[in-house]
Amino acid sequence: MAEVYFLGDTHFGHHNILKYRPEFKTIKEHDDFIINNINKVVTKRDKLILTGDICFNRESMDCLRRIRCPAIHVLLGNHDDYNLDFRKEVNGVCWVSGDFKYKEFWVSHIPLHPEELRGKFNIHAHMHRSTLKDKKRYFSTSCEQLDYTPVSLQEIRRRMKIKQPKTSDWEGLVDKVKGALGVKSKTGTPIPRAVSNNKTGVKKGRRKVI
Structure with missing residues (x-):
């Protein structure tokens, strides 16, 4: 089953990051460790979302080319x-963006202000x-928080x-949508449409928003 993975603050090629990541002696050791961890987890069927502070310079983009995932955001x-x-220089990079909505989340580099979440997670x-x-x-998807390894959406x-x-909740939702379209249910029984006012064509009562 294809998955979506997240990882941030890789800082490929950023020599000064070693001051804050003393477990690595050289930037090559640092970059190799993160790339190997990504390739151990993320498959060619998956999508990888890198949540900012990825490459420090043009030379460090070689690190992205070594990631085997063909769908990198x-x-x-x-x-x-x-x-x-990024898209022109690295074949695997398919999307480049700033903050964006994904499912029930906002995905950003810097944490969003609580008032901007609007019912979503960050x-x-x-x-x-x-x-x-x-x-x-x-x-947080910062490397230090995840042992330098991508984490799945699930x-x-x-x-x-x-x-x-x-699953049953989804089936009920599907039945509601089918009912609005007059489609038969799984049992073969037509799901009744909402009753309409013959004179005005306006449906009686308020329909719940699905």
Whole structure:
């Protein structure tokens, strides 16, 4: 089954990052470790979303070329070079963006202000070893928080205790949509449409928004 994975603050080619990641002696050791971890987890069927501060310079884009995932989404961070053409120079990069909505989440580099969440959760990076107190709404994908290994969307949901719709819930939703279209149910019985006013053509009562 294809999955979506997230990882942020890779800082490929950024020599000064070694001051804050003393477990690595050289930037090559640092970059190789992260790339190997990505390739161990993410398959050719998956999508990888890199949540900012990815490449420090043009030379470090070679690190992206070594990632075997053919569907990489680059979300630009404050340390990324906005003059680099990621899509043109790296075959695997299919998307380049700033903050965006994905499923029930906002995906950003820097954590969004709580008032801007508008009922959604926030997958972010930027914090490195620091964490936000609000763990119910925020999830950090900084390398230091994830042992330099990508995390799947399903695992993020599990850790944040986000309840997923049950299969039966989806079936009920499908039946509602089919009912609106006059399509037969699984049992072969037509699902009745909403009753209409013959004179005006306006449906009686208010329909619930699905």
